[in-house]
Amino acid sequence: METKILVINAGSSSLKYQLIDMNGEKVLAKGICDRIGPGGHIKHVTADGRKYEADVPMPTHAEAFDAFMSAMTGEEYGVIRSLDEITAVGHRIVQGGAIFKESCLVNEKVIEDIEALGELAPLHNPAHVLGIRACIRCLGDKVPQVVVFDTSFHATMPPKAYMFALPYEYYTKYQVRKYGAHGTSHRYVSGRCAELIGKKGLRIVTCHLGNGCSISAVKDGVCIDTTMGLTPLDGLMMGTRSGAVDPSAILYLMDKEGLTPAQMSDILNKKSGALAISGVSNDNRDICEAAFAGNERAALSRDMQNYQIEKYIGAFAVAMGGLDAIVFTGGIGENSWETRGDVCHDLGCFGVKINDELNRGTRGKEVELSTPDSPVRVFIIPTEEELMIARDTLALLKQ
Secondary structure, X not given: OOOEEEEEEEOOOEEEEEEEEOOOOEEEEEEEEEOOOOOOEEEEEEXXXXXXXXXXXXXXXXHHHHHHHHHHHOOOOOOOOOHHHOOEEEEEEOOOOOOOOOOEEOOHHHHHHHHHHHHHOOOOHHHHHHHHHHHHHHHOOOOOEEEEEOOHHHHHOOHHHHOOOOOHHHHHHHXXXXXXXXXXXXXXXXXXXXXXXXXXXXXXXXXXXXXXXXEEEEEOOEEEEEOXXXXXXXXXXXXXXXXXXXXXXXXXXXXXXXXXXXXXXXHHHHOOHHHHHHOOOOOHHHHHHHHHOOOHHHHHHHHHHHHHHHHHHHHHHHHHOOOOEEEEEHHHHHHOHHHHHHHHHHOHHHOOOEOHXXXXXXXXXXXXXXXXXXXXXXXXXXXXXXXXXHHHHHHHHHO
């Protein structure tokens, strides 16, 4: 029996999709609809290399669905004959709060709860709801819809890891605590790492490094801590996000500059991080190029981010009582040999040793970088969040 899962990641002005044949877990087609609202543009590519790109009016997510559904069923760029071949839909949801500790089937109550959590992820959850409703409108309510939460994998953190030292009433009234993010990615790469090593009881630090960065401590398959907090702003410095900052510095700047909370949020999320320090770009490739050309601020940006990565790996090794493996994933983790090399060499105190030639020559491929005599194994594992969502969707269909 054919089982084709459509995986959806809806943003405020974009909609990414993949259609996966679960008989062999093969991606049949993928693409993105962006500039939803003011314009509309679709990029669509099939597994056999056919590509379609065009400007298409997309006032709402509903028109975006219509656009890529037409591409997937069309004669020239199609991979299915009709929408009836879609078995189910899996949706990526950023924030599940304390309500959703695992993936679940969609009903009206689930949609309302996701919408209510919008305060914790205002750039994401409202858009996810639009995506779910547009999908139901397009496919009907007979096609099962499943939601998979970025926060679910981190739901196993103990209170000592997720609580903030704020008045307890803010936790009980507003659920202010650490939730983490990138959980679907951390779940996939930590599970794949355990498969590659071939045993249980492992202590793994997973490093999802891209424009957004997070690191997780995974002990025996369970997340015990992660760097992102109430929102994806906390933890490491990122492309445009500040990461962890002394709260007093924020209050001081708001007072000095007369900034509103919204303005301060914009600075912390969109005008900080590597972009702010380097003065060059939020793209790690540009920053590395500038740093090696002698740009001191670009070099400082690299040093700061690498230092923070190393510091969190060390802290999480202590939290887990040791370290068996480190995984690099995400755009930087998978492709930047410079970042991997600097971080691993500075972790020599843990006995970390990598093959420098292999590291320099590897981009975006699954490979073990550690040498045979390294007590800590080091891997590049390209993340497969969409596949993880599809697997969860299929598992729920079988229940």
